[in-house]
Amino acid sequence: MTILTPTFADQLKVNGAAGAPFHILPAHEPTREDECPASLPVGTAIEAPHEPTSMAVAGLKVALIGTAPSSRALAPYADSSWQIWGCSPGNMNALPRVDVWFELHSNLLWPEYENYGKPYIEWLKVQKFPVYMQDQSLVERATPFPMFELVKEFGRDFFTSSFAWMMALAMKAGATEIALYGIDMASRDEYILQRPGFYYFRYLAEKRGIKVSAPHESDIMQSPALYAYADSTPMGRKIFARETEVKGRIAQFDQQVGQGTQNKTYLQGALEDIDYFKSIWGGAMDEIVLLKAEKAEFATRNFELEREVAQLRQIAAQPAPVAAAVKRKRKRT
Numbered sequence: 554m555t556i557l558t559p560t561f562a563d564q565l566k567v568n569g570a571a572g573a574p575f576h577i578l579p580a581h582e583p584t585r586e587d588e589c590p591a592s593l594p595v596g597t598a599i600e601a602p603h604e605p606t607s608m609a610v611a612g613l614k615v616a617l618i619g620t621a622p623s624s625r626a627l628a629p630y631a632d633s634s635w636q637i638w639g640c641s642p643g644n645m646n647a648l649p650r651v652d653v654w655f656e657l658h659s660n661l662l663w664p665e666y667e668n669y670g671k672p673y674i675e676w677l678k679v680q681k682f683p684v685y686m687q688d689q690s691l692v693e694r695a696t697p698f699p700m701f702e703l704v705k706e707f708g709r710d711f712f713t714s715s716f717a718w719m720m721a722l723a724m725k726a727g728a729t730e731i732a733l734y735g736i737d738m739a740s741r742d743e744y745i746l747q748r749p750g751f752y753y754f755r756y757l758a759e760k761r762g763i764k765v766s767a768p769h770e771s772d773i774m775q776s777p778a779l780y781a782y783a784d785s786t787p788m789g790r791k792i793f794a795r796e797t798e799v800k801g802r803i804a805q806f807d808q809q810v811g812q813g814t815q816n817k818t819y820l821q822g823a824l825e826d827i828d829y830f831k832s833i834w835g836g837a838m839d840e841i842v843l844l845k846a847e848k849a850e851f852a853t854r855n856f857e858l859e860r861e862v863a864q865l866r867q868i869a870a871q872p873a874p875v876a877a878a879v880k881r882k883r884k885r886t
Contacts, residue, residue, distance in 0.1 A: 614729065616628045617638050617731065618736075619640070619644075619734065622735070623735070624770040654677070656692075657715055659690075685722075703725065707721050707757070714751070716736055716750075720755075720758065724758055730765075
């Protein structure tokens, strides 16, 4: 089944750890209202990675980069006024420019993740840009992430994703703008577990006068429905009606599938009976085979006897001298 908003784990199943080749696209949509970022014409050279300026400088603009293909390529890689903050092994060797990297997972060498975790760690060890991690146990040059400081300032209830931590750090560093690229959080597990954290930090950022944005190709900025109120809107009613219709059709197919499964089970039972009688009771037909062979043998013998009787009758019908001569000849033969 095609996934509309694949996560890194989904991409890993299809493409491996490195993912598909990355291509920069022109930034053709504003990232926020009244903003028209410069497009990136085909052939425009991308700046090489450079050392980031101090995170505490005024006017700090941070672009957070995820792995969702819908908008990852639209980030302002060519605009040096933006810092590019990347994360995830799905972005390894994929981003044209990186200023800061975040890898907050400590399970990269667990057996179930080692196939991509080990080469990813080796890659992080040789990069020039700063790398934030939980500690320096996996990458010696890594900068320990200031988790306790952020929890003290923002509480502990909404750090539900790497991007929640990254937004909090950007806010603490004095960012005036935060833009999200390649971040959809639209798969069901992400929507349930991770989106609330993003909504919380977007709310805090806006309260602080920080502009939070994303291109139209991403749906991360879409707010959740107002509980109990959205249901009564025209769209809410239509969605409910459509959902009811589709569920009804699924129920019909389930009934057909159930009946088909029942019929199949019945026939499988009948087939097992046939196999049983064929393998165990097949010898009961041997008597019929033997009787048919014996009958054929008797018929052959009877035919020979009848032919011999006929010959004897012919001899008996001959005159005595001829009959005697025939009898002598039969004896010799």
